Amino acid sequence: MEMQKLRRRRLKGSPIFPKKMYAFVIPAFILFLTFWIFPVFQLFYYSFTNFNGINYHFDFIxxxxxxxxxxxxTLINSIKNTLIYTVLIVVGSNVLGLAVAMALNMKLKGKTFFRTCTFLPALFSAIVVGFIWSYVYxxxxxxxxxxxxxxxxxGSRFNVLGDFTWALYAIAAVEIWKSFGTTMIIYLAGLQTVDESLLEAGKIDGCTEWQLIRKIKLPLISSTITINVVLSVIAGLKAFDYAFIMTNxxxxxxxxxxxxxxxxIAFNEQxxxxxxxxxxxxxxxxxxxxISMLIFMNKREVEL
Amino acid sequence: MRKEGIKSGKVILYFLLIVFCALTISPLLIVLSSSLRVPENMQSPLILFNQFSLQSYIEAFQKMNFPTEFLNSLVTTTGSIILVVLLATMAAYPISRIKSRLSKGLYYFFIAGLIIPAQMVIVPIAQTFGNMNIPNTRFTPMIMFITCSLPFSTFLYAGFMKSVPVEIEESAYLDGANLWMRFSKIVFPLLKPATISVVITQAMWIWNDYFFPMVFVSKSAQYSLPIGMIQFMGDRENPAQWNILFASCILCALPMIIAFAVLQKQFINGIAAGAVKG
Incomplete structure (x- = not known):
């Protein structure tokens, strides 16, 4: 008897949070499934056809x-370009973001001004940023x-966007310019959680500034580093804007x-x-x- | 000795920061200074702030049909954000409150959406829109704005909701509050920091996004601000058009800059909280 009661209770869930609560998920779930997950599966289906977007009488090929x-x-070339771009974004945004955040984390006058300056580009639409940098380059x-x-x-020989070697680096620089302010704000929030007394203790023990950074600050903000790296990798793999607006x-x-x-391929070649x-x-x-990045970052976080 | 070392260190630090910030905003300064010239002024843009006229702004204002585009941006962004906040909080509520495999599965289901790029799935999405007879209007991109905002927002809300004590809800339950009342009157107000974070981060990308409007809006009268900028695409190669182009760039970014100036604290905290809790 007791067992049955318990079982029934478990099936229904707790009285405060009954299973029918899941009804709350339904609107978001339907929207997400229809317009985001289902299309991914459709891709597999279309990939075996010669569908041209207009004529529905397509064949399986x-x-x-x-x-x-x-x-x-095209494939290998695009993968290579995307990977280079991603590495540039990850290194660029995080090194700049972390460096500026560390500088601003000291007791400085005009902190708000410096923070605003570096964050300002993040407020602009990618299309406007593309226009502005088309002029710069x-x-x-x-x-x-x-x-x-x-x-x-x-100056007349300077043509970085027309250069086979440098064009990719040039558009990556634009993306870094737009995004490192956001990275910096996240690092700044992480650094503010670092306990002052640990740094004081390190100083008393005669640590150099670099040792303080390497041995105390970086390990303590390792979760922030993980977040920022993951965010930049995701942004890098999605690289589209500046190839579209600035270089075609x-x-x-x-x-x-x-x-x-x-x-x-989809819109120009149909x-x-x-x-x-x-x-x-x-x-x-x-x-x-x-996936490999998440596994690597998890390991690394434990080590630090 | 040591004090002096710190002092000169600070001077170097200030110097580096000032140079770095100047480099960072130099393109923006040039754009601002050129936009304040009359359209015919073709002096080098590097000569900063040598003329102050709103002539270029007036022409850009008319060419981009600013009031209409601004309204379109405002309506789609506000509408999307309200719906995202509603749908994401609702979805996060059972996911964080019921401990079960289903909750865990749903949680990962939503997060997985973060890594899917819009350009990759745009073809099937457009097909789905066609099959469902969804017309191309200024509101059509909202569907995609909401959908794409769900992963991050649900993720953030689910994280925050764990910090809302269950005890409050238990006592409300004993007082006879039903599920919806508990959710809307007790849990939702306590999620305010998460809501600020969702509103700021999602409004920033939705306001600035040009990709979904480019695919889903066909009439130029229904364009939002960023997509309206596409008509200037040819002008960036032409120095004779620069002053007007730059004025339109500033006009396009102005609402966001004003929002940042007014809500600076919320922007900074919202972005930081979004990443740290996430």
Missing amino acids: GFKNYFTLFHQG MPDKGMIASLLELIGMD GGPGKATNTLMYTIYK MMGKASAFSVVSFIVIILIT
């Missing part, structure tokens, strides 16, 4: 889309070119990121089947990187 992608080399008349002229160098993936294929290539195959591969790449 097996793995042909996948073969074409590997043969053309413009050959001949742009900001950097004019500055080079000013100090007596040949060019010169050649130098700034084709995964997401920009998908967009180009090949939805091929774009879907590309998306499927991208998705697998993104999942693999995210």
Whole structure:
């Protein structure tokens, strides 16, 4: 008898938080499933067809889309570009963000001013940022070119967005410019939780400034580092904006990121089947990187 | 000796910070100074603040149809945020209150959405919209804004809700409050810090997003501010158009800058809390 009562109670859940509470999830669940998760599965389906986005009488063509992608080399090139871009974003945003946060964490006058300056770019829309930096990078008349002229160098030869090697680094710099302020604010919040007395103890024991940072501050904010790195990796893998607004993936294929290539195949070439195959591969790449990163970061956090 | 070392260290630090900040905002300063020139003024943009005129702003204002675009942005952002807060708090409530496999599963189900990029799934999404006969209006992107905001918001609310003591709800239960009353009158008000964080972070990306409006809004009269900027795409190569282009850049960003100036504390705390709790 007792057992049965207990069982029944467990099935119904506790009286304060009954199972029917799950009804609260339904609206969000339906929206999320229909417009975010279900489309991912549709990608797998479309990737085996020659669907062009307009004509619904499409054929199944097996793995042909996948073969074409590997043969053309677009896939490997885009993966390579996206990975380079991601590494640049992760290192750039986090090093700059952490450095500025550490400086601002000291007792300084004008802290709010410095914080505002570094955060300001985060308020702008990516499209506006793209326009502004198109001017900054413009050959001949742009900001950097004019500055080079000013100090007596040949500004007309400065054309970073038209350069096969440097274009990718140039758009990554734009993304870092826009995002490191946000990273900095998160680091600042993490640093403020570091116990002053630990640093005092370290100083009394004769630690150098670098030892204080390496042995006390960094280990204590390791969870903040994890969050910021994860956020930058996710942002880097999604790289699209500046390849779309500033370079159109060019010169050649130098700034084709995964997401920009998908967009180009789908909307410019109108090949939805091929774009879907590309998306499927991208998705697998993104999942693999995210999972291995989470495993690595978890291990690292324990070690520190 | 030591004190002096610290003092000179501070001077160097100030110097580095000032140089760094100047470098960071230099593109913005140039944009601001050029936007304050008359459109015909084609002096080098590097000469800062040598003319103050609102002529370029007036032309940009008309060209981008600022009042309409501003209203479109305002309505879609506000509407999306209200619905996100409602849906995400509701979803997080059972997920954090009932300890079961289902809750855990739902939690990871929502988080998984964080890593899916919009550009990747846009083709099937557009197909789904077509199949459901959802027309392209200024409100259509809201569906995607809400959907894309759910993972982060649900995640954050679920984390915060754990800090709301169960005891408060137990006593309310004994006083006869039903589920909805407990949720709306007791739990929701206690989530205010999380709500500030969700509103700030999500409003920042929704207000600035141009991708979903680009795909889902067809009439230019229904454009929001960022997507309205696309018409200036050709002007960035043309120095003769720079002053107007820069004025439109400032106009586009102005509402966000004003919001930041007024709510600076909420912005900083909201962003930090969003990441730290998450």
